[in-house]
Amino acid sequence: MQVAVMGAGAVGCYFGGLLALAGHDVTLIGRPNHVAAIEANGLRLETKTGTQMIPLKAASDPSAITPPDLVLFCVKSADTEAAGRALQPRLKPDSVILSLQNGVDNASRLQAAIGHPVIASVVYVGTEMAGPGHVRHHGRGELLIGASAQSDVIAATLTSAKIPTTVAPDIDQALWSKLILNCAYNALSAVADLPYGALLAIDGTEQVVRNVIEECIAVARACGVSIPDDVLTKTLALPGAMPSQKSSTAQDLARGKPSEIDFLNGTVARLGAAHGVPAPTNLALTVMVKLVESRRGSGAS
Template sequence: MANAGTLKVCVAGAGAIGCTVAARLAMAGVSVNVLARGAALKAITANGITLADLEGEHLAPVRASSRAGEFGVQDIIFVCTKAQSLARILPDLQPIIGPDTVVVPMVNGVPWWYFHGIGGQFDGRTVQALDSSGELAKMVPLKHVVGCVVFITSEVTAPGVVKSSTPHLLIFGEPNNTYSARLDRIKTVFEASGIEARVTDQIRDPLWAKMIANLTSNPLSVVARATLQDIYTDPGLKRIAIKILHEGLTVAAAYGARIQYDPHTFMELAAGMGAVRTSMLQDFDKGITLELAAIGDAFMELADLMDIAMPVTRDIVSMARFLGQQREIEVVNA
């Protein structure tokens, strides 16, 4: 097995999560290739990535390009983009995916691979809200995919410049709930990076916890223009978040998920994240299409399969979608 320093690693996407991961890996001596475009590419090429986190401010030089083929075949590709951008970025990765390349989507919400290897009546089903035609699975055969649950909150303050005020944690697992050597290889990459990496043979358990965290916070943050601290401590917003939480937990239970925290602890931990602006609120402010398909629609699709109603969730998601569409129009016409 190659050591972390000799592995060929690509981070596809230069947003908040992509820059955080790329910077931390580069600081640990990993040779990182970053697939970027536009202002981010220009800034990273000229200045590297600047990351301000709990350990201070860091400058990490990385190799960046808008053409993935320049990197050659990679050992590991971390796909750090919005769910709605996957159909655009995955074709660009084709030249760098070899027979043994591991592709790790670091994407919010329900993943397109959710039903792959799950077993039971839904095994192999396509998540219609994300991949109705099955194109994502065709572009990246599922044998290449390793699941990842991202517990990193960060924000882009300028192209190639990111800040984060919380600890960094990533959890990796095989979609078919097995333990593999490639999980160990991924974990090894992060050993000296300052990002805690864990592996599990039950990836959907922490995935459901993160999906529910996204569900209770992201759409509501847009509707109320609220931080995490606001959502989980303001009496009025907290009541709404608790209702969404219980709806989400009901769906998770129907799929056999084991959530580590009880509802009270979940709310306390979420409030403890502080005045963090969700990624969806950041996108709203910029007039970027909101990540509601993966965070909201796909979650409710899973609920429908189990005949579970999510009335509060549906209302909040609908309001967030309307506001997001109006904001996009405002930015275009500005």
């Protein structure tokens, strides 16, 4: 397959690298410094079992790519519409687009912007960019994707490339469950600049996490989304499963980049206000991240 990865950050590089190893023709579309490193040496993929260099294509402008069979759309939420419009001229009528983004509304926003079907997806992977053209994998690596006419074939293709992929019968529930996970830890990890494993060791942190989860569940239900009964237990188990992982928000702040906080805790606070459901903890965490952004000069998102 011709595969384009739009937004070749940590998630896009990891999955793009695995697809290239499986024999697919992959082009990573990313920032010039990453593109230069990948063109010179290939993508450096570092996992717990070792490091390998993966030869693949890279570009900083989607106008240069071959029309793709599959697009992994991985840009930050604030860039969804602009990146979609830049990619649109290279799409084929039957190009399949997977939105591998945080938040609950990126797929619908992208679809509205480009007039092309988009399949919502939920990503469960711990990765970080360790340098130009260098992605480091910390754990997990599976996907849930929404149902469509192409979803079963795409899921089989991804799974054969060592990306375990399941078609979710209720993708909205899955998106909200992932949002709750992100809301619980992303801001705290960012403000403290700590990995997940160290957070709950601080007195009071677990209660804050529980407050966030309870608010998220109440807002989701007000929006008509069913939330699984075990979401609290699963969310509290994350630090034990990925103790060394810092959140994507923490990684953004460390690099001086705008965060996605408006599309995480900010979404819960905004939707809560719209539905008359209080979400003060989510609002407080949103403001805390924006204060850190302001102090570091990364610009509020």
